[in-house]
Amino acid sequence: MWSWEAIMVLPGVEVIPAYTFSTCRNVKTIIMADTVKRIEERAFYCCRSLVYIQLSRNLEYIGAFAFRFCYSLTSIFIPPSCREIREYALADCKELIILSVPTHTQLDYNVIAATALIEASSFPTCRFGDYENEEEVHHWIKNRLQGDEYALHRACSSYNPLEESIFGIVKTQGLKAFKEPDSVGVTPSQYLSENPFAEIEEQKILKRYILDMMGEIVG
Template sequence: MRISAEELRKFTPGVRIYKGKNTLFYNGEKLWEGVVFGGPLVYDWKERQSWEVIIVLPGVKIISERTFHTCKNVKLVIMADTVKRIGEGAFYWCRKLSFIQLSRGLESIGESAFYECVSLTSIYIPLSCRTICNEAFGGCRKLIILRVPQDTQLGEQVIVRTALIQASPLDYEHSNNEEINEWIKRIDNNDEYALHRACSSFNPSTDLIYEIVKRQEIVSFQKKDERGATPLQHLNENPFVDIDQRILMKRYILEMMGESI
């Protein structure tokens, strides 16, 4: 599910069924008291466990500490582009969370913000993000794709106990934090993985992707990089993408046949 900025502006706060899912339309109110030994406000534990989707409405700038802590049945999070900061442990232990559309204006992700989100396989960080704090994605065991801009500052153990660190060529126990963070940013940086970069970018270009496919042939969509991800996987999971692979393939086949679409 991807939701445009225009559609987000039509929603009102509250909890209701949206597209068959029990959905919280969040307007920035404080939902959690305290940090480690705190507890829920506004909505009780039972209500928090009923949410399957969280949609952060326009106007919200900060998702504060522990806001959605242990909302273990939430599978999808969509953020309006007004969100600037995600606080410490904001989505801690959201164990079914598998898809996140981050704010295009996001500037920082707090410590352990997505800790133990064990169903999360990918996350694409917008260019605006300056800081990702310690263990932000720690314990996200299935996380294999973390697309990070070169200028984003990474804290310590950002990907500790994830599939991504296991797939790295580094000896985790004997590598320092700087080496690991440098590796995260240089994944897919050589020409061999140009299609991976194009499909995982913050603002993908259909024409650029098509030109790369023409050079590398259509099978390049299935080529795995060093962590095992394919360009097709990026197209399917990148929340900033709205490109239909079927249309690209049709265009490619028609051009190979001397026709045009």
């Protein structure tokens, strides 16, 4: 298992037990069947090469330290079914800059300690990347893309993003909106390309926009 580069969790599996894939350092991709409901403690601990993960659409729980020290992971999108993420679940994922999490999901302490996301924020941290003001940090994680200026960011990072919603925003804001960074430097284009729940391609939106604009000019 130490040489594995991809993990496919097959249909029927509901729980990924503690330490199951811990220290599988060559794993780059994880795709879970939608039957998975729980990821237990340290299940993917120290999978240092992990860059892409598609969680189960019915996931309810992520245990403590589950993805800690997954150094190469840049993004993770939590489905609405998830009720709880335990302490340090994503800590020390040093490249993690995109975290999409529902507002109702309970976050335990230092979930994103020592990540690119917390480093890009204005919250003070200790030398190990831990933070103390949990309530403020968690509110920021869940609500930082509020506001009209981040409408496209929200649409592209949402669970099951809709083409009509994205196209409507782009039609109002223009194509340049895809390249506008948010407060941590991430663009809507990046959110959409990283989103494992998205079945929409940016190029399709761009072509549709151009055709729509041409129709208006001709008309």
